[in-house]
Amino acid sequence: MQPGWNLGNTFDAVGADETAWGNPRVTKKVLSQVEKQGFKSVRIPVTLGQHEGPAPDYTIDPVVLDRVEEVVDWALDEDLSVLLDLHHDSWMWTNAMPTRHDEVLAQFTATWEQLAERFRDHPRTLLFESINEPQFAGSTGEAQEYALLDELNAAFHQVVRSSGGRNADRVLVLPTLHTDSGQARLDSLVQTFTALNDQNLAATFHYYGYWPFSVNVAGGTRFDATAQQDVTDTFARVRTTLVNAGIPVILGEYGLLGFDRHTGTIEQGEKLKFFEYLGYQARTSGVTTMLWDNGQHFDRTAFTWRDPALFAQLSSSWRKRSGTASTDQVFVHPGAVTEQAITLHLNGTTFRDLSLAGKKLKQGRDYQLSGGTLTLPATLLQRLSGDGAYGTSAELVARFSQGVPWRIEIVNADTPVLAAATGTTDAFAVPTAFRGDRLATMEARYLDGSNAGPHGWTSFKEFDVTFAPDAATGSILLRPAFFAEVADASPVVLTFHFWSGAIVQYTVVRNGTAVTGTVG
Known part of the structure; x- marks a missing residue:
């Protein structure tokens, strides 16, 4: 099944049909193309409660069930293994189990009875996943939640196994609480596996990275040692607790949470380093990965x-490691060009060469390499900066003994210039001459030094949710979500951090719905 891909925001969409969340209707060609990309499996999340009739039968709309079966069959025809997953039902109705235990269990059982019957004779390359990201509202605590999830997983197991046909030994996939990889979550799931004593079971968890990095908040702009350690620790727990115990593991979803808005929330080189390292950890841990893709x-x-x-x-990353580096962007200040050093992360590879426009540069003349330090002399950067026009002027390519080359943008930039402005809490933009630079993050503090805006535990605000650069209009947008948690008539000092290292301050004051902004 390695590697796998998610048909996200489709049959799991909450709404009229599979197009409700913006994706087109699934075609057989989509699945054919997915297979051609190198994927060997597809996870098909489905949300069914919205398509079910009343108790006691909870009959699934046959049109919906027919359509799901059609797409499952298309995927199987493409020699893709399929993981069929009961998805947003987890927060739409199964989460009420602490207060509506019997109703939820009856509906859950009826749902899987119908799915088991519909797919009982399908090949074993179709797998079932009991419930996505299980969660419970109004519980007495985690002890009860573990017990309720165990009950759901056991009911799922009993229903599918008793339905006969190929369901007798079909691989069934069981999640941890919240599909999280915390040690207590893993330990609880192991107890369920021990009790069920079934060799045709697999475990699943989800991973979206170290949260500050995953959404770009609290200064988490880089895939630094802390973010990397989070990946390391996650796979170490999974490997020790599950894989080493002989339990197959599927990483049913992975990515970065900032991708839910757009992939630009995380700087390009930093996200590439994350996915390179995650792929390595998954591969060496024996974990099957299924990329979450909601169409983005x-x-x-x-x-x-x-x-x-x-x-x-x-x-x-599915097959090998790649070399990376401390950065994929080098900022050159026209008129004040100095040499710059980049740290190479070889990741078990060896450095091969550095090229420009397909032509290899000469080590010792065009650049220097000492250990893992690549130095770009001022003479090279001056030549690459061209006429000094702001923006990307050249791209260097570092190649290693294996894996993907590492691309380094040479960017002409000067310190950005901001301007005063007025606006409202619904629409406020800081006029910004970026001058080739790129915004990394923003801090917000009141004059007394205390943190302002959402996530008050940190001065660094969440990228795109509270602020966003807009190079096309020459502005930095401050979102309504930012002002919603800013005190009235209290000046807020914004500190903008740019990728070149430039730091620029700006002050905004909210008075009701009116906002004024001044430089400094």
Whole structure:
């Protein structure tokens, strides 16, 4: 099944049909194209409670069930293994189990009885996943939640196994609480596996990275040692607790949470490093990975990747490691060019060469390499900066003994210039001459130094949710969500951090719905 892909925001969409969340109707060609990208399996999340009739039968709309079966069959025809998953039902009705125990259990049982009957004679390359990201509202605590999840998983197991046919030994996939990889979550699931004593079971968890990095908040702009350690620790727990105990593991969803808005929330090089390292950890841990794609990665009508570099790194990580570096962008200040050093992360590879426009540069003349430090002399950067026009002026490519090359943008930039402005809490933009630079993050503090805005435990605000650069209009947008948690008539000092290292301050004052902004 390695590697796998999610048909996200489709049959799991809450609404009239599979197009409710913006994706086109699934075609057989989509699945054919997914297989051609190198995927061997597809997870098909379905949300069924909205398509079910009343108690006691909870009959699934046959039109919906027929359509799900059609797409499952298309995937199987493409030699893709399929993981069929009961999805948003987890927060739409199964989460009420602490207060509506018997009703929820009856509906859950009826749902899987119908699915088991419909697919009982399908090949064993179709797997079932009991429930996505199980959660419970109004519980007495985690002890009760573990017990309720165990009850759901056991009921799922009993229903499917008793339905006969190929369900007698079909692989059934059981999640941890919240599909989380915390040690207590894993330990509780192991107890369920021990009690069921069934060799045809697999475990699943989800991973979206170290949260500050995953959404770009609290200064988490880089895939630094802390973010990397979170990946390491996650797979170490999974490997020790599940894989080493002989339990197959599927990483049913992975990605970065900032991708739910757009993939630009995380800087390109930093996200490439994340996916390279995650792929390595999963591969060496023996974990099957299934990329979460709600339509933001693989274009389902053009059949192309919206970010080809991201997919190149992803797909390479399924088989091997790639060299990376401390940065993929070098900022040159026209008129004040100095040499710059980049730290190479070889990841078990060896450095091969550095090239420009397909032509290899000469070590010792064009650049220096000492250990893992690549130095770009001022003479090279001066030449690459061209006429000094702001923006990307050249791209260097570092190649290693294996894996994906590492691309380094040479960017001409000067310190951005901001301007005063007025607006409202619903629409406020800081006029910004970016001058080639790129915004990394924003801090917000009141004059007394205390933190302002959402996530009050940190001065660094969440990228795109509270602020967002808009190079096309020459502005930095401050979102309504930011002002919603800013005190009235209290000046807030914003500190904008740019990727070049430049830091610029700006002050905003909210008076009711009116906002004024001044430089400094």
